Amino acid sequence: MSARSFVTSPAAALAARRGRGDERPPGEPRRIGYLYLLPALLVFGAFVLAPLVHAFWLSLFDWDGITAGHWVGLHNYQDVLSDQALRTAFGHALILLIFYAGLPVAIGLMLAGVIARVQVRGLPLFRVVLFLPQVVAMVVVAVMWRMIYDPGNGPINTALRGVGLDGLAKSWLGDFGVALPAVGLIGTWVMYGLAMVLLTAGVQKIPPSLYDAARVDGAGAVREFLAVTLPALRGEIAVALTLTTIAALRNFDLVYITTKGGPGDATSVPAFQVYQRAFETGKVGSAAAIGIVLAALIFTITVAINRVAERGTGARR
């Protein structure tokens, strides 16, 4: 028995009970609320849930897309785990996470840290320029980078040779070891703008008094970043990581246009395998199974990211 329980008054107990929601809140009955939700639920059900369930249903069949399929149960899922080509593809997707989510958020944080410390003139202009890659259609980005990476007369190799670094000039998209990071860097280029805009916007919401306090306490630039900027941006980081992770894992267009999964299968990713199986090799069931697994993976990772972010904020309060 702690001392506190002695001072608990009936009124406080009542307030606590009300807080637990035992009493009906005032206003219309709750159920009417669902009526307002109905239109959205219908649309959500018809265009998100039904296709999802249908995809799951298809994943239980061996089906070529036209003739009658036959039931194989979870066999397609077993294949996802045991098929060497698919395991490689999922491995590549995880590596791409570093380039699509890790690097852009790191770069975004760096820029945000800088902006928090120094007054940048013409900030809106920079923001627009740095955000541009996000606006350009992915197909255009991919075609453009194919030209940039061209081993013969692409600007990267031309520049490297121009300064005498011939040894570093590579067949960027054609080399077995380099192709995946090369594709990944395109992703970094596309996604960092988004991360930066989210994070710099977050930085501007941090009260200047916190920075003043930190400076009075004698914090340097690094300390200030770690103690003030980083914790305050937790929510924004979670959003940026979620968006970039989703983009990384369902990445298809970039790979399809730049390398078609090549050289060999060095840049093959799950979404590319889905396309190939569904539209080219007539394995619709298997494609659906990969799609479901991919969706589950994306869901799990994003939930984990948000859990971590939320737990962090809880501890701080």
Next chain:
Amino acid sequence: MKLSRMFAPLVVAGATALAVGCGGTPGGSSDNAKTQTTASAKPDVAKAGNVTLTVWDQEVRGGQAAQIKRLNGEFMAKYPNVKIKRVAKSFEDVNTTLKLAVSGPKAPDVVQANQGLGVMGQLVKAKLIRPVDDYAKIYGWADRYPSLLLDLNKFEPTGTTFGAGSLYGLSQMGEIVGVFYNKKKVTAVPKTLAEFEQQVADAKAQGDVPVQFGNLDKWPGIHEYETLLGQTADKQAVRDFVFQKSGASFDTPAFTEAATKLQGWAKSGNFTPDFNGVGYDPAWKRFSGGKGRFLIAGTWLVADLSKRMGDNVGFFLMPGADAGADPVALGGESLPFTITSKAKNPDVAAAYIDFLTDANAQKALSETDNLPAMKSDAPSATTGLLGEVATAWTTLGKADGLIPYLDYTTTTFYDDISAAIQKLLAGKTSPEDFSKSVQGSVSSAKASS
């Protein structure tokens, strides 16, 4: 309690979705197996009444679009009671949307279905397109084409074996993969493979790119490999492998020899530097811009190359070991026009296909800068690059020297072989392992289907 109430609508929505989503066995309800009538006499189109013929084709580029528009117009002028409703789509769009369109309630009458197991095989298996053996007999189509070109449009009714069985359609244009050369730099056309390799070595010694090649798109490597395969392997062995005749295998010394040669070429710098990272289009554009001696590519580039290079570009078939021997080259034909099972008037559809491939069509095709697939005693064109290509086509036809694209072999073989060739070219696998792993992928693809 409260939680379950909150989720109640979600559960309802989920259950509804479940009901909507799980619609029984996919593809199970299709009823395409309607009995076919067999035609026995040449139908009279003029007496068929008013007919609207819906045609899906992918003849959308330059000369191809010109010929189909011209022939459609001529057909409608000849039979005023027939109206052709043309649906033009790109090659890739046709491939990916055809299955749905043909199985739907408003199926077109005539469609261009890509050869091989992927598209045509599935349509045959589902009985969505109709065999045309009866019309072939009536119109004498078998005499119109070299044997391989007919075989490519044939399927067993199961849809799993092709190259034999019933004929399902006819193609208009032929294509060959051969060697384009820069006439300013190459003065004498090589007569043997050894001579060709000598000229390649000379070009390299002079600091020029011997063979322009870009393999970033994965498929061009198949053409380089098969161009050599035609010289190292017996043409029948290649055909038997592609059509998966019993006993045919990829893992043979002749197939490995072509791989050894190709890898040797890559190692000794016969190709564009870093070719695995160069796109197909940049490669041929560089060739057309005067860089490089040779370009191993298909006749689909004829129009573009002659426009850019004028009289400075020539074409020959890759020579074999012996001078003057019958040539063997990779080649094929455009997508065949086929009749759907749901076609309302198959007689008119057949007459239309006949019209697209008869002597008049052959003339229209060559006048619009296309290479007609039909047999002919004389080349369809005599001047310019197209003339050289047409001459090569006639020679090949007489020698029966065409070998089919390897990627027809299984539904996944395109991915298997193109990835394997990239590895071979990068020196990641030995030629022996290449042959072994490619044959292994064929066996496993056949086991899983």
